[in-house]
Amino acid sequence: MHAPESRSSGSAGARASYDVLVIGGGIIGLVTAWRAAQRGMRVAVADPEPGGGAAQVAAGMLAAVTELHYGEEALLGLNLASAARYPAFAAELAEASGQDVGYRACGALAVALDADDRAHLRELHALQLRHGLDAQWLTGRECRRLEPMLAPGVRGGLRVNGDHQVDPRRLTAALVTACERAGVTLVRRAAARLSAARARASGVVLDDGTEVAAGQVVLAAGSGSGRLAGVPEEVLPPVRPVKGQVLRLRVPAAYAPFLSRTVRAVVRGGHIYLVPRENGELVVGATSEEMGWDTTVTAGGVYELLRDAHELLPGITELPLVETGAGLRPGSPDNAPLMGPTALPGLHLATGHYRNGVLLAPVTGDAMAEVLATGELPGEARAFSPRRFGRPVSPVPQEQPV
Ligand code: GLY
Numbered sequence: 001m002h003a004p005e006s007r008s009s010g011s012a013g014a015r016a017s018y019d020v021l022v023i024g025g026g027i028i029g030l031v032t033a034w035r036a037a038q039r040g041m042r043v044a045v046a047d048p049e050p051g052g053g054a055a056q057v058a059a060g061m062l063a064a065v066t067e068l069h070y071g072e073e074a075l076l077g078l079n080l081a082s083a084a085r086y087p088a089f090a091a092e093l094a095e096a097s098g099q100d101v102g103y104r105a106c107g108a109l110a111v112a113l114d115a116d117d118r119a120h121l122r123e124l125h126a127l128q129l130r131h132g133l134d135a136q137w138l139t140g141r142e143c144r145r146l147e148p149m150l151a152p153g154v155r156g157g158l159r160v161n162g163d164h165q166v167d168p169r170r171l172t173a174a175l176v177t178a179c180e181r182a183g184v185t186l187v188r189r190a191a192a193r194l195s196a197a198r199a200r201a202s203g204v205v206l207d208d209g210t211e212v213a214a215g216q217v218v219l220a221a222g223s224g225s226g227r228l229a230g231v232p233e234e235v236l237p238p239v240r241p242v243k244g245q246v247l248r249l250r251v252p253a254a255y256a257p258f259l260s261r262t263v264r265a266v267v268r269g270g271h272i273y274l275v276p277r278e279n280g281e282l283v284v285g286a287t288s289e290e291m292g293w294d295t296t297v298t299a300g301g302v303y304e305l306l307r308d309a310h311e312l313l314p315g316i317t318e319l320p321l322v323e324t325g326a327g328l329r330p331g332s333p334d335n336a337p338l339m340g341p342t343a344l345p346g347l348h349l350a351t352g353h354y355r356n357g358v359l360l361a362p363v364t365g366d367a368m369a370e371v372l373a374t375g376e377l378p379g380e381a382r383a384f385s386p387r388r389f390g391r392p393v394s395p396v397p398q399e400q401p402v
Helices: 027-038 073-097 115-130 140-146 168-181 222-227 299-312 314-318 361-374 379-384
Strands: 016-023 043-046 108-112 136-139 156-160 185-187 191-197 200-206 211-219 240-250 262-267 270-276 281-285 321-331 338-341 347-351
Touching: 016 027, 016 185, 016 200, 027 043, 027 168, 027 347, 027 361, 043 211, 073 168, 073 361, 073 379, 108 115, 108 140, 115 156, 115 262, 136 140, 140 156, 168 185, 191 211, 211 361, 222 240, 222 321, 222 347, 240 299, 262 299, 270 299, 281 299, 299 314, 299 321, 338 361, 338 379, 347 361, 361 379
Parallel strands: 016 043, 016 211, 043 185, 108 262, 211 347
Antiparallel strands: 108 156, 136 156, 191 200, 200 211, 240 281, 240 321, 262 270, 270 281, 338 347
């Protein structure tokens, strides 16, 4: 392992060297850095705003069961493994940071508003049962007994007691603190390009020209991971940005509890979910738009979310709307993450988590720390190696930035 030459916090001119350099300080980059530091590695994270990005927008559903999709059965195993680790992960992170991360074991209810929605939910239920998952069919009346604010027209639903939530803003704040306490250096600059020497990744050049050297580099820059300069074309992860617009409302004390668990539905083909926090915040999401790196909040996006939320919960129009935002999910070709070594020695990926970045934080941190320490991904993560996309590798130039 490389001994650090300095513990730069990002000032130009200092050349620092680490065992591991993580590019990207979102949830995935931070959890990777924290877990690697816990295993004795000297770690830095390069990000102009650690803890920013998609985590500031995400609702934080831990929806392994309610977000099950046909064709994503391999991902289901990883999602369930991560969901199972959440209580211990949240407790350990709270202890390490001194901050509560807003983990709430509230369960979820997916409801149907019309016959088409009900047919869709019935199919989802059948798929869940085939996988031995805990999901219970309820009549509309039973749904409303659980959540009295639901519209009278709700035709039925699925109660999933194991899908919980965490507050991604608190989670990232806690991860930043835990990283700092574990000795991770936060380099508050953007990575401009990957550098390589002797045909392996050797660090990055920052946007101020500073070089940071590392024995291993982890590219964990979310939807931006596919466009870092210097990464050979065939190694660049095939991730793309998928925009999600999200609203935050506040439930005044007089209306509490507006909802007691996450409620979701498919309305006119669009997914809507409402995630109630204990502090009175109600997060409403999310659009899914392939718009490149655009994070504009649009009137149309806000309108659609409010229209669909209103059909589900008519009382929502009484609540103060306190915030709107848009984030970018890192979509991958099979909707599953890319974790572990690439064809370029020394360069790992931890990206492409798409809809499940918050959910997959515990299992990703564990998997990345293991592969960084031992060179081997643990069993549950092996199916998610970047090499599954099998692109041909061209030779890496020697002693040159690649
Ligand atoms: N998992 C929720 C979303 O991606 O909107």
